[in-house]
Amino acid sequence: MTVHHVALETRPADADALVAFFALLGFEEVEPPPTLTERARWVQRGATQVHVFYAEDPVVPPSGHVAVVAPEYDATLAALRAAGHLVDERAQHWGAPRSFVTAPGGHRVEVMEFPP
Numbered sequence: 600m601t602v603h604h605v606a607l608e609t610r611p612a613d614a615d616a617l618v619a620f621f622a623l624l625g626f627e628e629v630e631p632p633p634t635l636t637e638r639a640r641w642v643q644r645g646a647t648q649v650h651v652f653y654a655e656d657p658v659v660p661p662s663g664h665v666a667v668v669a670p671e672y673d674a675t676l677a678a679l680r681a682a683g684h685l686v687d688e689r690a691q692h693w694g695a696p697r698s699f700v701t702a703p704g705g706h707r708v709e710v711m712e713f714p715p
Contacts, residue, residue: 604641604648605665608657609704614640616703617651623678624667624710657704664699664707672696672712679710686710 609617618628618640626642626649640651649665669675676686679700687699693715700708 601646603646604650606650606652607665607702607704607706608652608654608659609706610655610657611653613704614651614653617706618642619682620684620702620708621649623682623684624669624675624708625671659705660707662707664709666709666711668714669710669712672710675710 607617621642622628624644626644629641629643629648630636631639631641631650638653642649642651644667647667676698679686684700684702689697689699689709691697695711695713695715697709697711700710702708
């Protein structure tokens with residue numbers, strides 16, 4: 600069993616910035632089903648998707664987060680920094696470099712070089 604997607608809420612005005620943020624992590628925009636195009640945008644990397652749903656008052660968990668594996672870890676962090684995102688490097692609990700970044704709209708995203 601694998602996780603297929605995570606759904607994040609964002610203000611409609613932040614959707615472009617959030618899709619661009621995930622592009623820095625190697626995700627490409629894909630078309631959602633026609634029934635969702637008016638209220639969502641989707642991005643995908645491999646078999647994993649992030650569904651960005653529009654909400655005027657989005658829920659952003661204060662400590663919850665989405666974690667993504669970035670085998671090109673150093674280049675990914677460099678791209679995030681170059682785009683103006685603050686990268687908070689963290690302890691290597693299982694020997695993998697990992698950092699947290701706040702995505703547009705306020706969601707926390709953990710970036711790992713490899714999973715535990």
